[in-house]
Amino acid sequence: MSPRSAPPRFGRLQLALAAAGTAAATLDLCMDGWVAAEYARRGHPGWAALSLSVLAAASAAAQACSWLWLRSDPPALRPAVPVLLLAALHLLQLGFFFRCLYALKVGWRVCWAKAEEEEEQRHMAFLSHDISMLRLFETFLENTPQLTLLLYIILRTNKAELSQGLGMGTAFLCVSWSLLDYHQCLRSFLQDKYELSQASSVIYFLWNLFLICPRILAVALFALLWPYGVAVHFVLVWLAMFLWVSLQGTDLMESPGPEQLYRAMVAVILYFSWFNVAQGRTLYRSIIYHGFILVDSTLLALAWFWGRAPSEEHSYLLPVVSAALPCYLLGLGLRVTYYKWLHPNVRVQQEGGYDEVDANGGSDGVEFRSFLEPDLVNRRMQRLAQIHFSWSQPAQRHILNGAAAVESAV
Numbered sequence: 541m542s543p544r545s546a547p548p549r550f551g552r553l554q555l556a557l558a559a560a561g562t563a564a565a566t567l568d569l570c571m572d573g574w575v576a577a578e579y580a581r582r583g584h585p586g587w588a589a590l591s592l593s594v595l596a597a598a599s600a601a602a603q604a605c606s607w608l609w610l611r612s613d614p615p616a617l618r619p620a621v622p623v624l625l626l627a628a629l630h631l632l633q634l635g636f637f638f639r640c641l642y643a644l645k646v647g648w649r650v651c652w653a654k655a656e657e658e659e660e661q662r663h664m665a666f667l668s669h670d671i672s673m674l675r676l677f678e679t680f681l682e683n684t685p686q687l688t689l690l691l692y693i694i695l696r697t698n699k700a701e702l703s704q705g706l707g708m709g710t711a712f713l714c715v716s717w718s719l720l721d722y723h724q725c726l727r728s729f730l731q732d733k734y735e736l737s738q739a740s741s742v743i744y745f746l747w748n749l750f751l752i753c754p755r756i757l758a759v760a761l762f763a764l765l766w767p768y769g770v771a772v773h774f775v776l777v778w779l780a781m782f783l784w785v786s787l788q789g790t791d792l793m794e795s796p797g798p799e800q801l802y803r804a805m806v807a808v809i810l811y812f813s814w815f816n817v818a819q820g821r822t823l824y825r826s827i828i829y830h831g832f833i834l835v836d837s838t839l840l841a842l843a844w845f846w847g848r849a850p851s852e853e854h855s856y857l858l859p860v861v862s863a864a865l866p867c868y869l870l871g872l873g874l875r876v877t878y879y880k881w882l883h884p885n886v887r888v889q890q891e892g893g894y895d896e897v898d899a900n901g902g903s904d905g906v907e908f909r910s911f912l913e914p915d916l917v918n919r920r921m922q923r924l925a926q927i928h929f930s931w932s933q934p935a936q937r938h939i940l941n942g943a944a945a946v947e948s949a950v
Contacts, residue, residue: 550664555647558668561721562640565675568714569595571707572686578703579693591689598682599633601805602674605798606635609670609920612794617666636674643667662917665728669921672718672725679718680809683711684756691760692767695857716749719813729925740882743874748813750871754864755812758837761844761861774811777836781807788818792920819927830872837868 572595579588607630610618619626619642629638646667650660690708694700723744763770785803793799809815814829816822841861 550647550650550661550668552651554668555644555651558640558644558647558671561671561675562637562644564710564714564717565637565640568683568710571703571710572682575686575690575703575707578701587689587693591686594685594689595682596633598678598685599636601681601801602678603630603633603635604801605677605805606630606639606670606674608793608798608801610635617663636671636678639667639671639674643671666918669725669728669918672722673921673924676718676722677805677809679714680812681805683715684752684812687711687715687756688759688763688770691756692763695760695764712749712753715752716745719748720745723928725921726925726928729922737882740878743878743882747871747874747878750867750874752813754868754871755833755837757860757864758840761857762840765844765847773840777811778807781810785810785817790817792923816928834868838865 572591576588576591576595579585579591607627610626619638626635626638629635643664646660646664650664687708690704690711694704694708720741724741759770759773762773782803785806790799790803790806793802806815806817810829814826816825818825841864845861
């Protein structure tokens, strides 16, 4: 069993990053509002309404998750705020920002107050994990559709306004950063020697960027050919992904109803990017997924090329589209590089910790943290970490038995 340990230390650098993340989320929201206002001002109320609808749907889903998680959290970890006020904040779509501000308040206490430091450290880790998950969900539900819409409008009008350029830049960075932040939170459940290095952070960031960009480009090109067809395509692919996620048997939420919401959000993520939701060998699932996305994106781009040959004013699209496939393949290559040389299980293998390695990171040898105070552990993120760094059934039973022993000892 892994030795009992505290979560990674939360210091002033982490506090600054948390503040920067909150500021970035606020800036991203302001940019979305600015872009929608520009559409309306320039006589495109349909684009403005679509942009705001995507924003509202993403926010509502994230607020629903936030509220459900707050209701299921241990009372000691809930903010000292009346339940009615918390409900009102979530109805007003301010629940996520309240979480961020509350986490900054706890983080400030952790960095400058010495009383009950270890307990506050665990409390801060718990809050950070929920914020990371909510940021990931909201980013993919909002930023990736917004990116597709922005790119479609730029290609259709053949010009980019300042608001559109800034919006695309911040959205791309938010998507990739949210994935990296989420992955770092997952690694916080591993022993210190498996924490994410700078090299693996860069590789993880780049591979996600290189895989997402061609997908968004392909969908935007298809929208040029058949704007309403994109909605049909999204619904069909989303349904397929939702069925696939359901068949894998996720169990993140506390009850069946909220679990369907979680699966629906994961299906949206899978429309644009890989997201592992089930334990066990992920190699074959990953091959199936990336093969499907590669074929689907290729067909979308070919449909645009055959249905609407690039005009002289869109001649620049030919080299861009030609570079999309190498970009996607480069992303896959970086992903293979990460799992072959930078994944935590690589170090386990080098140390002789196990005999059989899952081709996408599952093993018997990865050491998870065992916490002295299980009630202060974010079970949702812990569950996702167990899925992401999946291991064989004997090792899984070993970890679960160890966790039970820690709880009984406390």
